[in-house]
Amino acid sequence: MKQTRNVLADGTSIEDLVKVDTREIQMRALSDHEIYNLEMDRVFGHSWLLLGHESEIPDENDFVVRDMGSDSVIVARGKNGQIHVSLNVCPHRGMKVSTLDAGNTPIHKCIYHGWAFRPNGDFLASPVEKECMHGKMMSKTELGLEQARVTLYGGIIFATWDHEGPSFEEFLGDAKWYFDILFQRSDKGLEVLGPPQRFIVRANWKTAGEQSAADGFHTLTLHRWLGEVGNYAKSGEEGGADLSPEMYGVEVSSPHGHALRCIDLGRKIRKLTGLDPDELSVDQKLEALPPPGVTREMLPQLKRNLSEDQLKVLVSMPPQVGGIFPNVLFAFVYIPQADGSVLGLTLLHAYVPKGPDQLEFVNWILAEKDTPPELKEKMLRQSIQLFGTSGMVEQDDSDTWPHMTVAARGARGRKSTLKYQAIYETSKPAGWPGPGIVNEGFTKDDTQWHWWLHWHELMLANV
């Protein structure tokens, strides 16, 4: 039985979609309906999925409607402030219980036959209590909305349908040490600056997912304009359109498919201070260039919440972009400004699968809760101008993924392979204090390859 469940209708085994020896992926993985349907159970049914941030639903009974893979869920704050994630499907006749994007209600009442549920998913009642419209075969406790397992991490809401699977900490594994530098560094944590932008890209979710697992190479060509005009172009002691200096750093990956590109801040700090960054202490570097959303007044918070080793990474080689498996991109980027200063931005994306050839791009823009309002406003404006719907950087990404998806439908194209053959021959830099699979130097394919290996592992394991 196990054998046949891992063979596609045309006889191809899932095992063979990934050529481990030569680091290749069969491109049909980007277009195939059968693979997509399996992914919804095996990948999205067994991973922790990003649904939003608790600051979107600050008050009791607040809710937003989001997606876990191909399923709609209600993310609601119930009694005692607890956050619940309920399958947005009425157990009666399958109607979508909430047809809204967001709101506040103590009772989610299905408009079809009136079954009513609390924010925690408990079945409250059907109309005409004395007639017991829901019958007597099942008790009320059996008729609640299906509950996902929920965790909050730095206020970010993650949920999974896998109640027996790894804890969120186990899921993050070694990568947690780095993610803590981003998400757990301040006393009050992050908050969203508004609801997320949402738009449809006619591309398989994995085109965006694998790119988020720290594709460093695409910066050079797809985002080449950054070197042609604007503040990167003029900043260079390197000059011109050469973005390759931005491609050196440290890349971290994990057996769970998470990835982080840690990019050297040395050149920026040198430019801001006129001093050799190697001669500066951690404190001096923090003063010179505080991380995104953090002001100099907030620096003591970082020292309270992070270890010395984490601070060392934060001030020299911070994680700036990367992914949380399977479909999340984070960006904690340092953007050079026209006046020579640097503005940090903080974003999260989820690439929600909407069929084998469609994804919904969900873009949250965040800041630290303690970030002063004027700085929040600056971060918000520049995030909108560079990332997400109209963002001058990411509009090039979203126009690329559809082409790959179409190519993966071709009779020859589907048998072509994606190649991840640029392999690190270095290791972690001397004295690097962090855990995980760590390599330094010019960007390579390893982090994305590890993303695919975990995808493969889940596709084979959960049968």
Add this chain to the structure above:
Amino acid sequence: MTATQHLSSADVQQGEVVAIGSDTYNQVLGFLYREASLLDAISLKEWSALLATDLVYSVPLRQTRPMAQQAASIIRTVQHYHDDYRSIMGRVMRLTGTKSAWAEDPPSRTRRLVTNVQVSTTGVEGELAVVSYLLLTRSRFDSPDLDLISGERRDVLRYVAGELKLARREVILDQAVLGTPNLAIFL
């Protein structure tokens, strides 16, 4: 949520209705038609000459909300566009002054159909409040499908040295989830 306040175009005071067919109305219509044809012809530098230097250009998010909460369906915290003159000129520079603005190279073929134009005076001398409907069709590459972007423009036009300039544009889109992969085009 952010504590910052966002000016909505609802704050623009609408005064007297400018009659359909009047000289002023026709000048506004001429401006909107000329603007649409410049954008559709990808004459972005010429288009940018129509912008006032204190331009505010924004495209709020939309959310699906119940009938009783329609005001809350327009989100002006995070938006799709939230630009000023300087940042719009930055976008124009990327599209016209680089060789790698791939999201619009090769460019989309677009039509901006502008209708239902209503003009009124504002509290400010020389400024007009203009509401119009926009249906933008966008064709890319060899796809036979058009991306449709529909919405209501809420503009402020201002006479500067006898010429109309765009001083404020807010576009209230109809989709909560946009059906186009980016807004690398101007609305």
